[in-house]
Amino acid sequence: MTDPLAPHHSPARGGLLHGGQGDSTPEGGVLLRAEGLLFDNDGVLVDSEVGVERAWTRWALAYDLDPVEVLLAVPGRRAADTVALFTAPGEVPEAVATITRFELEDVAGTTAVPGVLDLVPQLDGVPWAVVTSGVRALATARLVAAGVPLPEVVVTAEDVTAGKPHPEPYLTGATRLGLPPADLVVLEDSPSGIAAGLAAGCTVLGIGELALETAARVVVRDLTGARWTGEGLLLPATTLLRS
Numbered sequence: 001m002t003d004p005l006a007p008h009h010s011p012a013r014g015g016l017l018h019g020g021q022g023d024s025t026p027e028g029g030v031l032l033r034a035e036g037l038l039f040d041n042d043g044v045l046v047d048s049e050v051g052v053e054r055a056w057t058r059w060a061l062a063y064d065l066d067p068v069e070v071l072l073a074v075p076g077r078r079a080a081d082t083v084a085l086f087t088a089p090g091e092v093p094e095a096v097a098t099i100t101r102f103e104l105e106d107v108a109g110t111t112a113v114p115g116v117l118d119l120v121p122q123l124d125g126v127p128w129a130v131v132t133s134g135v136r137a138l139a140t141a142r143l144v145a146a147g148v149p150l151p152e153v154v155v156t157a158e159d160v161t162a163g164k165p166h167p168e169p170y171l172t173g174a175t176r177l178g179l180p181p182a183d184l185v186v187l188e189d190s191p192s193g194i195a196a197g198l199a200a201g202c203t204v205l206g207i208g209e210l211a212l213e214t215a216a217r218v219v220v221r222d223l224t225g226a227r228w229t230g231e232g233l234l235l236p237a238t239t240l241l242r243s
Contacts (some may be wrong), residue, residue: 022203024243025234027237029234029237030234030235031232032203032205032232033231034232035127035179036179037127037184037185038128038130038131038170038173038185038197038202039131040130040131040186040187040188041139041143043190043208044188045120045143045148046113047110047111048142051108052103053071055099055105056071056074056099057070057071058102059095062098063086065086070082073085075189075192077133077192078134079096079103079133079134079157080157080163083095083099107141109145110145112147115222115226116148116223117147118223119226119228120148121149122227127178128151128177129151129152129154130143130150130154131170131172131186132154132157133169133193134156139154140154153173164190165191165192165196167199170184170200180201182203184202185203185205186200186204186205187205188207188211189207189208191210191213191214194206194211194214194216195214195215204216205218205219207220207221209221209241216242217243218235218242219240219241219242219243220239220240221241223239
């Protein structure tokens with residue numbers, strides 16, 4: 001596998017794309033050149049943090065586990081991968097069904113991340129997908145609850161054999177969009193998701209302060225003011241945490 005931090009010159013665009021380095025704008029913003037976008041869901045499109053914490057705390061207590069320890073293992077992982085860290089192999093299917101039920105029962109308070117409801121309508125005709133570690137029913141329920149339109153392509157835990165930080169989820173998303181990974185921007189908030197996007201060969205945009213602890217070269221607070229230009233994703237200076 002190639003070095004996930006090495007720059008990649010996309011044949012389609014000829015620009016320095018790999019790892020999330022973009023072109024500075026006169027206003028101090030950044031343009032990430034791309035043909036399409038691959039969004040993580042939780043923490044990028046939707047804010048489900050409160051519901052996630054409640055559901056996993058409920059699950060941990062049901063299995064006599066420390067909720068703090070369990071919650072530290074959740075971000076960026078498929079539920080099955082998290083559950084497997086804390087339960088015996090034979091208990092995993094039932095335990096996964098339990099946490100899925102708990103999370104589905106707690107989607108009502110899910111909201112859109114700032115900027116998302118302005119950005120998504122701009123993507124009409126633009127190849128984009130959701131690539132999430134969640135199961136399909138949960139991903140769909142959270143997007144609907146937050147009022148975020150569903151794209152044609154949604155890659156979920158059921159669609160891959162290896163979850164993030166393995167590159168398979170983002171490689172699957174690129175394949176379903178019909179684009180090479182180097183021509184896509186991955187939008188991610190978790191360290192495992194950012195690692196997956198980089199390993200897949202995509203440009204990676206980090207979302208939120210936790211992303212500052214990763215190799216994402218461009219990090220924004222959220223998607224406020226983000227704009228699709230036809231050449232790629234334009235990020236205003238006011239939301240940049242690192243560029």
